[in-house]
Amino acid sequence: MSASAGLDLAAIEQAREALRGVAIETPMEESRWLSALAGSPVLLKCENLQRTGSFKIRGAYLRMARLTDEERAHGVVAASAGNHAQGVALAARLLGIHARVYMPVGAPIPKENATRGYGAEVEFHGASVDEALAAARAYAADTGAVLVHPYDHRDIVLGQATCGLEILEQAPEVRTVVVPTGGGGLVAGIAAAVKLRRPDVHVVAVQAAGAAAYPASLAAGHPIAVEQMSTMADGIAVGLPGDVPFAAIREHVDEVVTVGEEALSRAVLSTLERAKLVLEPAGAAAVAALLDDPGRWEGPTVAVLSGGNIDPLLMMRVIRHGMASAGRYLGCTVRIPDAPGGLATLLAELAEAQANVLDVVHERTSASLHLDEVVVTLQLETRGPQHAEQVLARLRARGYAVA
Template sequence: MSTMPVTLQDVELARDGLTDVIRETPLEYSRAVSEKVGAQVLLKCENLQRAGSFKIRGAYTRMSRLSDDEKSRGVVAASAGNHAQGVALAAQLLGITSKVYMPVGAPMPKLQATRGYGAQVELVGATLDESMVHAKQWAADTGAVLIHPYDHRDIVAGQGTCGLEILQQCPEVRTIVVNIGGGGLIAGIACAAKALKPDVRIVGVQAEQAAAYPPSLAAGHPVALQRMATMADGIAVGLPGDIPFAIVEELVDEVVTVSEEALSRTMLFLLERAKLVVEPAGAAGVAVLLEGVIAQVEGPVVAVLSGGNIDPLLMMRIIRHGMAAAGRYLSVVVRMPDRPGSLAGLLAKFAAEDANVVEVRHARSEATLSVDEVEIEVEVETKGVEHREQLLAALRADGYQPTVA
């Protein structure tokens, strides 16, 4: 443990510095998740932390340790949103000026909240990595201190205070599941948890289409991804940090991935069953539990909900996506003769199968349609995968040729 870049003592010192700054977030038992997993599952609700995520822990720890001269020069950061808010809030609390570079298209609530904490925000680049280039240049040009989102000992130590809370709240914990972006959170939690309870199993989770850690661990060093495509902007990091990577390589037992469909299903599940609003990145840990990705799960299990900062428009799309993935929402396209009664007959069929019609769209002018044809797209609510398949089978049996949109 002494060879680790961050130790238990570092994390404990960070905890002392965060007194009266952060909230000790609740550890909530989830009966719904536990029943599906077959083991006791508790949710560490960092989505209820100040600024909506765990990021204030590391940002404040790092910035509170700056010298007076460094503080006078201000700080700069690059972030997709949560680190931005953590830095902006920490700067406000410490009386430091802050500038944050965020990718173009960053979620509006995260952008507005960052500005609300007093940071100057500039939108540049399409990814966090591109924004980071500008942040580093600003630091070089102005002398501002770069507050890295994950690749710094103080950041990792600050995030590790979440691990101290988990062990305090659930000393008997056997498995901790944590989402991974750059690696700061899981590295900090691993440093604290493994020092206090060496036999605890720590599992990292990445989005399938933004998973830099599996190839990096296989190679033995951080490897950059060539492309990423995930709704989980909070963990869309193309290159692991050197400091977190060294800790993850040594202390984390397993790193797994989860699909976009699983993320959306899990967000919907947490909203409906746990009454918790969680962003896609924050749902990753629960998603792998619900999907059965981890071969053997020994309870009690703690899954970290890392953040809850989500654009309501994205939430609406994800709810619909999650319902479709769960077989509870169906968009179907049917071609039929363009004559009176055709639409009424189709809708009657949906009613007979107890499917609730949400929206209907006509298309008469498509080049692929015959002059006497109409294309109807119907969006319906269904009751699950079995009901959806029954509905499609009933349509086919009546001579329709439905295409799932």
């Protein structure tokens, strides 16, 4: 029996029965490219392929299915950057309950549209999930609606724990489980399920460095709010851990690590390219941790891909950022003769070097230029750092002054 708010195996098994036919058993795929980097098998638990595009339907449906008839009559209210919103909206539709969801201003448009598409009302409030949650609490107090918290409730955590049972069954040899972490509901549930059956398995929580409340909270022994947050991973940008997940994490999670924005964007891009899986930055946090330090943990390792609901505009920015981080973009300036054919000759050299020209800017007015010179500023797409060096070396070998 776990000391963490009654998160025992019997309760987790009951949660799985309640979710049968609602949440799907998501695939577990081996990642050859991550396995090669880590030096041991790495498997991907694809919760991005869950209904609504994230793990959230597990906890949301369980919480709402256990409401009384009187509670259902008053409806439910939730706060979310988008994934919990969609889980609540779908669960409400399946259960015939009215749902209202508060989202922070600037929440991704696809998540808003999907939430409305499932039938929930959407209101925007505040700049963060925590501020939206304050509005949801006020609405619940005014109307009697039941607050379906995104992570701080036993049934929410029990629902997410069913993912942990699947991990053990799909990857019985697992030695390490790495889980994206915001408020903590997912990693708390997975850790409880895993540790109660396999205490030898190492469980790692991964937070975005710009929104990491758990390291300081665990050090203090109680939840501590993060004063400022800044991360592209809106799904795990939570400023204050919940009491229920905090207790389970303190008991069952072995390690909390953080990842930066560069690692998150690289993980989104790499998983798209290599695994053909679409992830939002929060959903790629476990992969980011593995890319940061591939051999850090004993394998086989399961990386949980917690969500794939990414705004296409953000995806475009992340791809550009990830390609830059991977050395796929090269910026340089080249001096060329200010004569007919000068630019054409330079571009021909770049074509021979198989560098794709993204942008070209001429500069003719500079005190450092000779009368017969032009500076060309280039943005190039390359195959990576080695290719970029080859391009620069080729230009210098042809007599160009490159900076």
